[in-house]
Every structure is written in C-alpha cells, then in structure tokens.
Amino acid sequence: MxxxxxxxxxxxxxxxxxxxxxxxxEHFKSGSAWGEWxxxxxxxxxxxxxxxxxxxxxxxxxxxxxxxxxxxxxxxxPHLSFAYIMSAVIGITIVxxxxxxxxxxxxxxxx
Amino acid sequence: xxxxxxxLGPATCGVFxxxxxxxxxxxxxxxxxxxxxxQVPLLAIGAAFSFVxxxxxxxxxxxxxxxxxxxVLAAILLGPWAASIAITVALVIQALLFGDGGITxxxxxxxxxxxxxxxxxxxxxKAISYNAPIDSNRRIIAAxxxxxxxxxxxxxxxxxxxxxxxxxxxTANGQALYCPYGLNVAVPAxxxxxxxxxxxxxxxxxxxxxxxxxxxxxxxxxxGEVV
Numbered sequence: 001m002x003x004x005x006x007x008x009x010x011x012x013x014x015x016x017x018x019x020x021x022x023x024x025x026e027h028f029k030s031g032s033a034w035g036e037w038x039x040x041x042x043x044x045x046x047x048x049x050x051x052x053x054x055x056x057x058x059x060x061x062x063x064x065x066x067x068x069x070x071x072x073x074x075x076x077x078p079h080l081s082f083a084y085i086m087s088a089v090i091g092i093t094i095v096x097x098x099x100x101x102x103x104x105x106x107x108x109x110x111x
Numbered sequence: 112x113x114x115x116x117x118x119l120g121p122a123t124c125g126v127f128x129x130x131x132x133x134x135x136x137x138x139x140x141x142x143x144x145x146x147x148x149x150q151v152p153l154l155a156i157g158a159a160f161s162f163v164x165x166x167x168x169x170x171x172x173x174x175x176x177x178x179x180x181x182x183v184l185a186a187i188l189l190g191p192w193a194a195s196i197a198i199t200v201a202l203v204i205q206a207l208l209f210g211d212g213g214i215t216x217x218x219x220x221x222x223x224x225x226x227x228x229x230x231x232x233x234x235x236x237k238a239i240s241y242n243a244p245i246d247s248n249r250r251i252i253a254a255x256x257x258x259x260x261x262x263x264x265x266x267x268x269x270x271x272x273x274x275x276x277x278x279x280x281x282t283a284n285g286q287a288l289y290c291p292y293g294l295n296v297a298v299p300a301x302x303x304x305x306x307x308x309x310x311x312x313x314x315x316x317x318x319x320x321x322x323x324x325x326x327x328x329x330x331x332x333x334x335g336e337v338v
Contacts, residue, residue, distance in 0.1 A: 003331070004156070008156065018163060028171075029173050033176050034177070035290065035297070045291075050289055052289045055117070056213070060213070062206075088163055088166055092162050095162050099154055099197060100152075100155050103151030
C-alpha cells in the first residue's frame, strides 16, 4: 500500500475517534477552554459582560456552531458525537480541497 | 487557543491581520519556489491532520479543556512556510464554518498557531536533530521537544494577547471592554495548562508520527532536510 493511502487511513481513524474530544471533557466535567467562554459564562466568572465583548461575540453566526448542528444543543451525547464526526468529515473535505487548489496554483509552473 | 470574537479589541485584531499579510504573501512566494507538485497531497494531509487533532479536546478534570495543534509535524516534513499555509487553511475553515476562533481574531490566531508555532517547531527540530542519521532516536526526541516548546510559545503569545486587553480597553469605572483578565491571570493560565498537559499531546503525536515515518518512509524525512 502506498504511504499516502496509509496516511489517509490514519486521518479517517482520527475522524472516527474524534468524539473522544467531546465525550472526555463531558465525563470529567471540564468547562470551556480558557478564554473561550460564552457571554453568559463570562457574566458568572467576572460578574459582568464586557460591553465590547457582548457586541462582537455575536458578530458571526457559524453554520455548524461548535461542531454541532443548529438546534441540536439539547441532544444526547451519541447524537452530538455523530454531529462531531460529520463536522470533521465536512471540515476536512473542505480543508483538503482548498489546500489542493492552493497547491495546484502555487506549483503550476513547477514539475 | 482559538481566540473568539469579542476577546481582542479592534486595534489588536487589526495589528495581527496587518502582520499576517506579508507572512501569507511570503509563504505563497516561497512555497511556489520550493514545493513540488507531488508534495501537494502531503500538504493536504498535514492540514487535515492539524484540523482533526484540534478537535481532540483534552480535559483538565473540573477545569478547562485544550488541545494540540498538530502543526509542528507539517513544518518538519514540508518546511515552516508550507506548514503555515496548511494551518492557516484549517484555522480559517474552523472560524468560518464552525465558529471555532473568531472572524476578527483570524489574524491573531494565525499568527500564534500558523506562523509562530510551525517556525518555532521547525527550527527547534532542526537544531536538535542536526546531523542525526535519518533513523536515529534523536530525531524522535527532537520532534517531541519541538512540538512541546512550539505549542507552549504559541500559548504564551495567546496569553499575552488576552492579557493586554484590559490595559488597552476599559470603561471609566474600570470594567474591561474585551477580555477581562490581565497579564497576571491570562499568561499563567494559558501557559500553565499547556506546560502541564496540552504541550505533551503535541509532543507525543509529533514524535509518534516521525517514528512511524522513519520505518515507513525514511525518504520523506530526508526530503524534509532540504526544505
């Protein structure tokens, strides 16, 4: 088997295992990453929501927020794990296509 | 380490966008000269690896979470400029599609994770693995140390960027406008958790893949020597 095929299999395995990045923090009752709190969490931490933060935090509405489908916030962990894997598949597909296009442009004249 | 929208003031966001422009320009110019067409699939794998590794949130029980970036590996195999492009693509897709990292903070997040991290990792690996045979253990150790230190430098920078905000932006009564924590809190928090836990994840994944490639494809590591 070609090395590049083996490496893609490795990426696929990581995608399937990726929900561990969701399940383990849930299991150990870990909160948000440092500095990545929502406005509500900030309110609890420091007692107020910084004005600029409140304004900017809703600037962008991502189509798949936090690797979960919209409206799935209350779904069970298996559902969220499924959404997490799908997010990885969608995200990686786009990343790979974009890098291949950039690579094609940059190496156009080379061999 | 993905700074969201609202944590950095407009000036900081602007400065890092402006700082990244020449870096992105230089990256495309240099990669155009050095990257061969047959290396492009490997660059795509490097970007995919970085994207998926960042999804593995590692918990600190009853505390916060964090993750590796997976970017030192691409830097070792393809050089820091190519790695910079691969990580940038991963970070931009994370911000636009998944809201992981802010739109206004793309410049800062790319500076930390797609510029400083691959460059620090690359030169640390180079220095430690200098003159080492392709199959030597020193290369595995070099990859691990490069991953550990590079992730921690990126975390330190992120902590400084967070921590400067209350100095720059606050209301008359002292309330912060953006990130509410100063350097005295942000730097120890960001650096501490990466020194203790997340840095080791970057070290282990980088070292393991280099060890695997030593057996599977030593010519890939030899090629990495000339970029």
